[in-house]
Amino acid sequence: MKFFRGSIILFLLLLNNQLFAQSQENPWVFSVNSSIINLQGDLNEKGINFGLPAISFSRHLGGGISIGAQTSIADVENFSTLYSYRSLDGFAKINLGKGNFIPSLIGGYGFSQFADGLEREGFFPSTETSRTVFGGLGFSIYLSNKLAINLQSTYRSMNENDGFDHLQHNFGISLGFGSNDSDKDGVSDKKDKCPTVPGLKKYEGCPDTDGDGIIDKDDKCPEVKGLEEFNGCLDSDNDGIPDPEDACPNKKGNNEMSGCPDSDGDSVPDNIDKCIDIPGPKENEGCPWPDTDGDGVNDNEDLCKEEKGTLENNGCPELSEEIVKTLNEFGSRINFPANSFQIIGRKTIENLMNIKKLLDENIDGNLIIEGYASSDGEEQYNVQLSLNRAEAVRDYLIKLGVAAERLDVKGFGEKNPLEDNESPEGRAINRRVQFKSN
Structure with missing residues (x-):
């Protein structure tokens, strides 16, 4: 026994x-x-x-x-x-x-x-x-x-x-x-702070999957053994930013760059900077703006990226002052009857053909056609009339074969008169078009 x-x-x-x-x-x-x-x-x-x-x-x-x-x-x-x-x-x-x-x-x-x-x-x-x-x-x-x-x-x-x-x-x-234990972890539901997930008694029924002493429901990285100061996550690069919030978890960075370094100091983090050793704007992915046509105007400001131009003309080519002067000599011979924007008269058409020929010979540069009116009529009426005159000249030049994208129009009404509007002769001269390089 x-x-x-x-x-x-x-x-x-x-x-x-x-x-x-x-x-x-x-x-x-x-x-x-x-x-x-x-x-x-x-x-x-x-x-x-x-x-x-x-x-x-x-x-x-x-x-x-x-x-x-x-x-x-x-x-x-x-x-x-x-x-x-x-x-x-x-x-x-x-x-x-x-x-x-x-x-x-x-x-x-x-x-x-x-x-x-x-x-x-x-x-x-x-x-x-x-x-x-x-x-x-x-x-x-x-x-x-x-x-x-x-x-x-x-x-x-x-x-x-x-x-x-x-x-x-x-x-x-x-x-x-007696007491229910829904997750069968040996901790009754009444005392279990995680009643639907099996856990440990020392954590009042909650699991700690990664064994870092932080229960899963409070652990932002429940499968990675981490630190309490980072809510259970690691900071692999020791930059003070936990890995889940760090865009570059293996490279030491700063908060402003979401945990990434900025090697060239251009405020574009290295992880999205395509030129990490050369400063450049964020809009161009951290790279300097190129100057495709080599005219000294960067592409972001160059309206004609593939044509050499001038800084004053936003990177687009300009007609020379001599050409513009010649155009205006022809333009001074294009006059309109009072209250009219019709293209009439042999001499007017000959001058328009000369303008078209000159533009064909100088393919670089665009043109602004400015329309004007005499002081006859109300001011608002004259502004519209002057715009109609500029459009009439533009349309005729397009009809002759000038590319539409080279021509722009503006109407100035009775502003900038060449002669005194008190005389019939002066008013006739003021009903005109002028040209400017664009």
């Missing part, structure tokens, strides 16, 4: 660190079983004796260990002598696994009674009730989160002379109740 008890204790100690609990999800368990009593010893009849009920009530403590109390009733026959069997015990149980099938070890101390019907004195007469040590094996098959089928077999050793050592086999069902 000492060997048996010692073996049980040693076995429990060896397995203690590997055992899993009937989870705290349902820490209280109530069981109802039928039992079979099988007497042991050479002088006893080893028959099968059925009993009902066998009831137990237990509480999970943690670490796979539960404690509880149990009682059972049965009728036992031994060589035609009928005994009324009763037992009342305290026990400890250790679960050896988790899941739907859980084996377990059980052991305890209590009292067993084999009463033969003879009246005796005392509440626990020693000749009928014996102190009992027992131990054995069992397993539970879980049908649901709370309901299980139980099988258990124990060897019960009685310390009194008139008792019988015996095997007790229980079969029945158990019902778990």
Whole structure:
């Protein structure tokens, strides 16, 4: 018997660190079983004796260990002598696994009674009730989160002379109740700060996947072991900016550049700077503006990127002053009747043809045609009339073959008169067009 008890204790100690609990999800368990009593010893009849009920009530403590109390009733026959069997015990149980099938070890101390019907004195007469040590094996098959089928077999050793050592086999069902543990992490939902995710008890039921001491729900990088100052993330380049917020996590930078360096100091971070060693504007991806036509006007300001021009003309070519002067000599001979913008007269058409020829000979440069009016009529009327005159000249030159994109028009009304509007001759001269390089 000492060997048996010692073996049980040693076995429990060896397995203690590997055992899993009937989870705290349902820490209280109530069981109802039928039992079979099988007497042991050479002088006893080893028959099968059925009993009902066998009831137990237990509480999970943690670490796979539960404690509880149990009682059972049965009728036992031994060589035609009928005994009324009763037992009342305290026990400890250790679960050896988790899941739907859980084996377990059980052991305890209590009292067993084999009463033969003879009246005796005392509440626990020693000749009928014996102190009992027992131990054995069992397993539970879980049908649901709370309901299980139980099988258990124990060897019960009685310390009194008139008792019988015996095997007790229980079969029945158990019902778990108490605190719920939805994520089955051993922390009840009531105390679990992460009730839907399996976690650790030291973090009140929350997981810490990367083991950095910061629970996942507070960890911005739950799969990377990081630092508390960066909410669980790393700062790989030690620039004070956590990797998830660092556009260049492996190159030391600054906050203004989102964690990236700016090697050329042009305020364009290296990760988007296509010319990291040469300063340039952000609008050109950190590179200097080119001057495609080499006219000294950068492309961002050059309206004629592929034609050499002048700075004064925004990078576009200009007609020389001499050409413009010649154009205006022809233009001075183009006059309009009062209140009219029609192109009429042989001399007017000849002058327009000369203008077209001169533009053909000087293909670089565009032209602004300015229309003017005399002081006849209202000011607003004269502005529109002067614009119509400029458009009429433009349209005629386009008809002759001048490219439309080379010609622009403006109307100035009675402004900038060449002659006095008090005389008919002066007003006739002021009804005119002039040309400027564009």
